[in-house]
Amino acid sequence: MNNLQKVDDWLRSSKKTVVLTGAGMSTESGVPDFRSASGWWTKTDLQKVATVDALEFNYPLFHEFYSMRIRLLEKCAPHEGHHILAKWEKDGILHRIATQNVDGFHFQAGSKCVDELHGSIYTFRCHSCGQSASKESFLAKERCGHCQGYLRPNVVLFGEMLPEKAWQNALSNIQSADLVIVIGTSLEVYPVNQLPMMTKGKKVYINKEIASHASYFDCILEGKAKEVLIKLDELLSTNK
Ligand code: NAD
Ligand code: APR
Numbered sequence: 001m002n003n004l005q006k007v008d009d010w011l012r013s014s015k016k017t018v019v020l021t022g023a024g025m026s027t028e029s030g031v032p033d034f035r036s037a038s039g040w041w042t043k044t045d046l047q048k049v050a051t052v053d054a055l056e057f058n059y060p061l062f063h064e065f066y067s068m069r070i071r072l073l074e075k076c077a078p079h080e081g082h083h084i085l086a087k088w089e090k091d092g093i094l095h096r097i098a099t100q101n102v103d104g105f106h107f108q109a110g111s112k113c114v115d116e117l118h119g120s121i122y123t124f125r126c127h128s129c130g131q132s133a134s135k136e137s138f139l140a141k142e143r144c145g146h147c148q149g150y151l152r153p154n155v156v157l158f159g160e161m162l163p164e165k166a167w168q169n170a171l172s173n174i175q176s177a178d179l180v181i182v183i184g185t186s187l188e189v190y191p192v193n194q195l196p197m198m199t200k201g202k203k204v205y206i207n208k209e210i211a212s213h214a215s216y217f218d219c220i221l222e223g224k225a226k227e228v229l230i231k232l233d234e235l236l237s238t239n240k
Contacts, residue, residue: 003219004228007181007204008235010219011093014179014202019085020170020195021099021106021225024184024208028226030076031103035186036209051158055127059150066153067139070121073103081183081226082109084233089113093236095177098170100185100192102155115166115173117192118156127152162191170195177201184225186211 001009011017023033033039040046048054049065086109088094096113097106102121106114124133128149133142138151156162174180178201185207187193196203197216205217206228214220221228 003221004231004235006219007221008232010179010202010204011088011232011236014177016095016173016177016201017088017093017179017181018095018170018173018177018199019097020174020180020182020185020192021097021101022183022185022187022192023101024186025081025099025225026076026101026103026105027184027208028079028081028224029103029105031073033184035188046158052160055150055152055157062152063138063141066121066155070135070139070153073121076103078105078109079226081229082106082111084229086110087233088236096169096173098166098174098192098195100189102153115169117162117166117170119154119163121153121155123154124151125154126150167191171198174199179204181206182217183207183229187214 027033034041044065048058049062055062082105085094085097085106089111097111098115098117099106100118102118104120104122124135124138125131126133126144126147126149129144129147131144131146133151142151143149144151174195175198177199180196180199180201181204182196183206203217204219205214206221206225208224210220210222
């Protein structure tokens with residue numbers, strides 16, 4: 001039995017399947033990831049754009065980086081892989097998605113049970129007083145109407161705490177899952193990279209490049225997220 005058939009079997013027999021996704025889930029939608037050859041962090045120093053210090057002491061660069069990502073996302077859409085995960089949720093095959101992605105593609109593809117561990121790039125707030133703000137105000141580089149503070153997207157910056165509810169949801173769902181499928185993440189970033197080890201269930205890693213630390217997975221499917229998900233979905237449909 002090959003690995004695809006093995007995962008197909010596990011998907012069918014699993015009572016609670018949870019998927020954990022990273023930026024590699026969206027590269028086939030045209031959105032760069034972070035640590036691959038063409039990733040954001042190969043062109044931009046994350047310390048200069050994705051930290052609280054960057055926001056507070058170099059707002060123009062911070063603003064330019066997130067404005068550029070917002071503009072790019074306006075031209076991108078979920079791919080077939082996102083839609084397959086949404087179908088699996090509807091068919092009762094997939095219980096929940098925990099994602100590090102801020103692009104909202106799982107929701108846009110129709111998934112409802114999604115925890116956004118690193119927030120969302122589509123909502124905004126004042127960094128000082130927390131008052132919510134609009135995308136238009138952020139893009140226009142306006143200051144907070146309430147306290148004149150800097151506006152920012154609701155993404156988790158390095159060193160910031162993850163949204164507590166999303167984190168607790170993901171942690172408890174993964175702990176109680178009997179199958180965890182990790183898709184398109186280098187597992188470089190704490191604390192999300194600790195999640196796969198928290199499950200007692202089977203662990204599957206679907207990734208374009210297989211990192212050394214992937215040895216603790218029960219099954220590794222090396223390849224592109226969309227392509228692998230299409231193959232898995234075909235197997236699920238044929239052996240129904
Ligand atoms: P780091 O040492 O900067 O971060 C580790 C920190 O993660 C820990 O010290 C802990 O305080 C913090 N943390 C955040 N939420 C937590 C939670 N719910 N439970 C326990 N600890 C939590 O390591 P790093 O790999 O350089 O950065 C990881 C940090 O970056 C995390 O805080 C993460 O939330 C954040 N992050 C930022 C981005 C981004 O795009 N800027 C994306 C993902 C994660
Ligand atoms: N299919 C499968 N895997 C892919 C694909 C694809 N089409 N494209 C890229 N990959 C793989 C890459 O080989 C890489 O191992 O996905 C992984 C993406 O890893 P990162 O770029 O590190 O992205 P991610 O793991 O999501 O980063 C975690 O770091 O800076 C923060 O905000 C950022 O939330 C992100 C966090």
